[in-house]
Amino acid sequence: MGKVGYKHLLSLRPKSKEDQQNAISTLRRDVMLEQVEAETDGTSTTRAYIWSIFLHSRPKSSEEYIRYVRQGPSPLAEKIRNDVSRTLVTDTFFHTRVSQSSLSRVLNVYVWKKGTTYVQGMNVLAAPFLYVCKSESQSYYMFEKLLQHECPLYVVPNLDGVHRGLKLLDKCLELLDTKLYAYLISKGLPAKLYAFPSILTLSACTAPLSEVLKLWDFLFAYGVHLNVLCVIAQLLVIRDELISHPKPMKLLRKFPPLNAKDVIRLTVLLITKIPRDLFDLLVRHCWDPDVGVVIDRL
């Protein structure tokens, strides 16, 4: 068995509801054990399909999307424009493939359609979809699914879910690596000071994009809440440097280049060490407002 490619997807074609569930489970497992077939720049013929399955994003006609685009710039267009030109600036692959206008349109349509606010970081969350998908409207619908169903609390005006994710990061790190946690705290560094961007953007703020896409394969398969552990895994990769650095923030201001395979492998290990009740909070923190009070009290 090689990588997860289109032939494999076709062979999963389910005949019943039960079949479908089994097929998705198989796909999840394969995405974790194998890798999605992709070029070195991260482009892939199958990834868009795999993501749309995991995100429950059905194929949709682009009519509705186009209608919103026709409404022109949203009330937040200026803020959006300001950030669009500053999105994944160092990634040349991204900029050869995705235009600033399309990123801008996706974000403006989101504001029009959902009548919500735009928060910095949404630009980074939208970018990978535009890179992966075959059409702008497909990118939009997957982006919308992610924000509305997977991590709605991350993009509320107060960024509640992000604050909670950061708190859970501290709690998990304290448990998983007491020494590292204590060292960072002794330097006045709770997670909110170094991991804010990584939590809010599901690690997409860390280059290279081709590795971000692999990490997102994993996160979409098993749940974006796992990103909290993925961020811890990224810390553990440079643990020795961190713990011997007099000013660890110097290393944390810009995380080391992402290596999805290492991070996923470590994350899977970390999962087994998190107690059930804490893990339950982790699972729910990005979408369930009810666990907010519990997390805030931790």
Add this chain to the structure above:
Amino acid sequence: MTSPRRTLLKVVILGDSGVGKTSLMNQFVNHRFSREYKATIGADFLTKELEVDGEAITLQLWDTAGQERFQSLGVAFYRGADCCIVVYDVNNAKSFESVENWRSEFLEQTSSLNNNAFPFVILGNQIDKDPSKRTVPLNHALSYCKNQGGNLTHFETSAKDGTNVSIAFESIARSALENSSHEDYASDLTGSISLLNNTNESGSCAC
């Protein structure tokens, strides 16, 4: 390695998105300007050690994303600040109009007891650009600062070529120092108890 007694000062940087908050901080701390800049997500954090009037201090710079006026980063981000910097772009009149909003937002968040005494340093950035692009004349900014009646200092800077950056930050450090209670922290500053109290007492999610 033990460091000498240092005073820890917390400085919060506010201002509209894209005015150059992160670039100013980078120019001051690392003497670098990067064209490859990215929008700040949430907050960014840097420290710089310097000496002001013979006193060793560590400036703790809390750089915030420029759009979160109504998206609270939590009181913890603002609380305990010894000085607040508000940045605008001299080529963007709107960013200058926002200065007062940022200032009152900050005072509201911190519910400072003595609003008039709290030091603000207002920085008009991006003066390196073509003078014909300028939309905020220097005297506008100066009269704003004067008319506010509070403790406001003003500088025009260029994060790109470094103009006035170190002078401005020295003034910031001095304002912060005057405002702080002059407590000394014996050990390594970033590990001082003061910061932990500031960041933890309200719970990390102070929303």
